[in-house]
Amino acid sequence: MVRRAGLRLGPALRRCPARGLAGTVASDHVSDGGFENAALAPWTTWVNTDVGAAATFQLESSDVADGQQALRADVSNAGQGVDWHIAVQHRDISIVQGQSYDVMFMAKGSASQPISIGLQKQVANWDNYGLWQQVTLTPQWTKVQLTFEASVTAVDGELGFSIGVVVGTVWLDGVQITEHPADVFTRAFTNGLAVLKRHA
Ligand SMILES: [Ca+2]
Numbered sequence: 599m600v601r602r603a604g605l606r607l608g609p610a611l612r613r614c615p616a617r618g619l620a621g622t623v624a625s626d627h628v629s630d631g632g633f634e635n636a637a638l639a640p641w642t643t644w645v646n647t648d649v650g651a652a653a654t655f656q657l658e659s660s661d662v663a664d665g666q667q668a669l670r671a672d673v674s675n676a677g678q679g680v681d682w683h684i685a686v687q688h689r690d691i692s693i694v695q696g697q698s699y700d701v702m703f704m705a706k707g708s709a710s711q712p713i714s715i716g717l718q719k720q721v722a723n724w725d726n727y728g729l730w731q732q733v734t735l736t737p738q739w740t741k742v743q744l745t746f747e748a749s750v751t752a753v754d755g756e757l758g759f760s761i762g763v764v765v766g767t768v769w770l771d772g773v774q775i776t777e778h779p780a781d782v783f784t785r786a787f788t789n790g791l792a793v794l795k796r797h798a
Pocket residue numbers: 631632633634662663664665666667668771772
């Protein structure tokens with residue numbers, strides 16, 4: 599005999615996050631997302647000097663969001679003012695088509711200024727892999743979380759922070775990519791709580 603869950607008491611409520619349930623253990627796809635290494639590697643940088651853009655990148659130890667170091671990027675010439683003309687990037691990100699991911703990081707700017715966060719193929723022809731989003735930084739450290747769905751299965755993803763729009767300084771720390779927890783809906787029943795897991 600099948601045990602019934604009882605009478606529904608109300609509408610389904612979305613519970614987020616769903617950590618702790620089987621199958622939702624998150625893993626991190628970024629190596630040294632906290633910029634704690636002695637060198638910037640495995641992070642790489644890109645400045646399109648052909649159009650006059652100029653910037654320097656360094657590990658910052660006096661103004662960090664977590665740990666002992668953060669990334670500091672000083673844009674001294676924005677050139678054509680195009681975001682991706684100056685960028686800091688992390689290659690070899692593995693993704694699975696249809697899986698949703700959370701990109702989390704801490705960032706601030708010397709002023710209110712836009713940056714763009716994207717995930718694309720790390721070699722030509724730079725196909726976008728499902729993420730390209732602009733975020734406006736403020737002079738305070740702010741935690742940002744973006745969720746996107748991978749458009750392909752690949753092991754050559756490049757996570758990029760594109761900062762070439764304006765002259766100024768950008769600080770970055772605590773970068774993570776994790777699998778987005780499965781959306782879980784719960785409904786209160788008269789004799790318990792039913793957990794409804796939505797499958798993609
Ligand atoms: Ca750090």
